[in-house]
Structures are given as C-alpha cells and as structure tokens.
Amino acid sequence: MQTALEWKPADNVTHEQPHYELIELLFFAYRDFVGDPDRILERYSFGRAHHRVLHFVNRNPGLTIAALLEILKITKQSLNRVLKELLEQGYVEQRAGSTDRRQRLLFATARGRELALELAELQTRRILRALEESGPEAAEGAKRFLEAMIEPGQRPDGLARLLAGPQGGAR
Numbered sequence: 001m002q003t004a005l006e007w008k009p010a011d012n013v014t015h016e017q018p019h020y021e022l023i024e025l026l027f028f029a030y031r032d033f034v035g036d037p038d039r040i041l042e043r044y045s046f047g048r049a050h051h052r053v054l055h056f057v058n059r060n061p062g063l064t065i066a067a068l069l070e071i072l073k074i075t076k077q078s079l080n081r082v083l084k085e086l087l088e089q090g091y092v093e094q095r096a097g098s099t100d101r102r103q104r105l106l107f108a109t110a111r112g113r114e115l116a117l118e119l120a121e122l123q124t125r126r127i128l129r130a131l132e133e134s135g136p137e138a139a140e141g142a143k144r145f146l147e148a149m150i151e152p153g154q155r156p157d158g159l160a161r162l163l164a165g166p167q168g169g170a171r
Helices: 020-043 048-059 065-072 076-088 110-134 138-149 156-164
Strands: 092-096 104-108
Touching: 020 048, 020 110, 048 065, 048 076, 048 092, 048 104, 048 110, 065 076, 065 104, 076 092, 104 110, 110 138
Parallel strands: none
Antiparallel strands: 092 104
C-alpha cells in the first residue's frame, strides 16, 4: 500500500469511476478517529451526536441553537434529544441572550469543558501520530485536502462567519 506522500492516482481511476482506495482510507480513518472517543463516551451513555454538540458548544461559548443546527446539519428534534441529556447531566448550560431574552445561548460547564478536552486530547494524539508518520509537509496538505472535501459554502471561512453571527460577534 502506498503512503500518503507516495500517493498517485491508480491507472484505472477516472472521474467516472469510484476511487475505492481513498474512499476506503477515509472510512477507516474516520472509524478510528471517532472510535477513540466513542469508548470514553460509552461510559456516560453518550454517542457521537453528544460529542459533536459538546465540541462545538465548548469551542464557541454562547453559541445559539440556530447556529448549532446549521453547523451540525441536523434536525431540531435530533438536537433536542441530545441537548436535553447534556443539559440534564450538567455538561452544557443554557442562558438567555442579553439583548433578546428568547434567544438560547449554549455554554459548556466545567464538567463539559473537562470531557470535551479529554476527547480532543485523545483525537489530537491520533492526529499528531499520523502527521509524524506522514512527514513534515503533511499537516498543510492534510488541511488543504480536508477543507476541499467540505462543501464550499460550509468551509472554515464560511463557518467562521456563521459562528460570528450577523454583527460579527453576536452568536
């Protein structure tokens, strides 16, 4: 099997044919990347949806429900179930907006920040190991590749605008 630095398109791969090698590598990489935190989340009876909500709430204190729905691309019903559990178990708290009291702003509690950090550190170790094995230029190439895999309107610059809110700071 070729390493990431040795990769070149297979002779039989065209734009019309599936690129099974990369598809399968992405499946396996994702499986292991989320598998590490899955084992920790299992102790709390949490799943991947809890992880994603906690991650984005922790990284963006004061995130609105609407912004979180847009980031995660899930239904209100799906978010409500997960968010209810995180709120009830003390990992996330909800506060009213300062200008619009109907607005619900989300914050990770100390307990939530601790769990989010434990999960992020676990995934960071996997990323650092992979980057070390891939060579010095791998980080920038990996970042460009992953950003290119995201739909153009949803790439980090678009998400940054979403997180900043309509006035560049209101969430």
